[in-house]
Each structure stands twice: as C-alpha cells, then as structure tokens.
Amino acid sequence: xxxxxxxxxxxxxxxxxxxxxxxxxxxxxxxxxxxxxxxxxxxxxxxxxxxxxxxxxxxxxxxxxxxxxxxxxxxxxxxxxxxxxxxxxxxxxxxxxxxxxxxxxxxxxxxxxxxxxxxxxxxxxxxxxxxxxxxxxxxxxxxxxxxxxxxxxxxxxx
Numbered sequence: 199x200x201x202x203x204x205x206x207x208x209x210x211x212x213x214x215x216x217x218x219x220x221x222x223x224x225x226x227x228x229x230x231x232x233x234x235x236x237x238x239x240x241x242x243x244x245x246x247x248x249x250x251x252x253x254x255x256x257x258x259x260x261x262x263x264x265x266x267x268x269x270x271x272x273x274x275x276x277x278x279x280x281x282x283x284x285x286x287x288x289x290x291x292x293x294x295x296x297x298x299x300x301x302x303x304x305x306x307x308x309x310x311x312x313x314x315x316x317x318x319x320x321x322x323x324x325x326x327x328x329x330x331x332x333x334x335x336x337x338x339x340x341x342x343x344x345x346x347x348x349x350x351x352x353x354x355x356x
Contacts, residue, residue, distance in 0.1 A: 294322030
C-alpha cells in the first residue's frame, strides 16, 4: 500500500503500545477532567487538592467553581505563596478548551514549585455538564448538555 492510498488516520502509524502507555500515563499526571474534579469535591471532606480559577475578576463574577481560589495568571508570582500551600496539589482552570489560560497558570505554578494539574474543559464544561457554580448573585447550575454528559446517570462510565 502506498502513502497515496493510506487514510489520514494511519498516514502516521500508531505508537508502539509501550510508548502509548507511557504517553497516556503522563497525560493523566498533567490533566484532570471536569467530572473527576466534581466527583472529588462532592465526596465531602478534603479532596487532597485545591482548585484555582486563573481568569479575570469579571470572568470569576460570571461564574466559578464553588470553593475555587481566584488567582488570575498574571498575579500568580506575587500572590500564590499567600493563597496556596506548596504541599497541596493544585488544579487550574480557565474558560474552556479554546483557552490556554489554565495551561499558562499551571506553568507559572509549576515554576514556583507547586504540583499542578490542568482541568480539561475548563469552566465551560463544568457548566455544560450541569455542575453547580457560583456567581456574584449566588449559586446556580444548568441542565446537563447531552453532548457532554449523561443526562440520566451519575457518571459517564469512562
């Protein structure tokens, strides 16, 4: 078979299984998803991490994860030490998949010596999956978007 007839998916061959396992294990060390963060926070008690919203004050006021710490990325160098305990892992989030603010915040925190993960999906998917959020007016939530979360089950089973 020539490269002219190979489909775009297989034009570059899949990685060796051992390499793939190492890659995906590493990915899980750097990322958490919205559902896992929500489940850990809902379980009660200390989840073993803190959540940091790295967006602006105006964005925070529109809605944020209950219990999150508001620490805009630009303020991390000067405020992280007052707001965060270096021994507690941090999960960062920003708007959503189209925004790399959580990645920049995670980098800034890691450079300061914090153990950090980025929450995939950001606030967009938190709200789209139907989890409760806070605004300057109080708590609210939306119905789960059936394209992002099961509407009649506790979790997606993944």
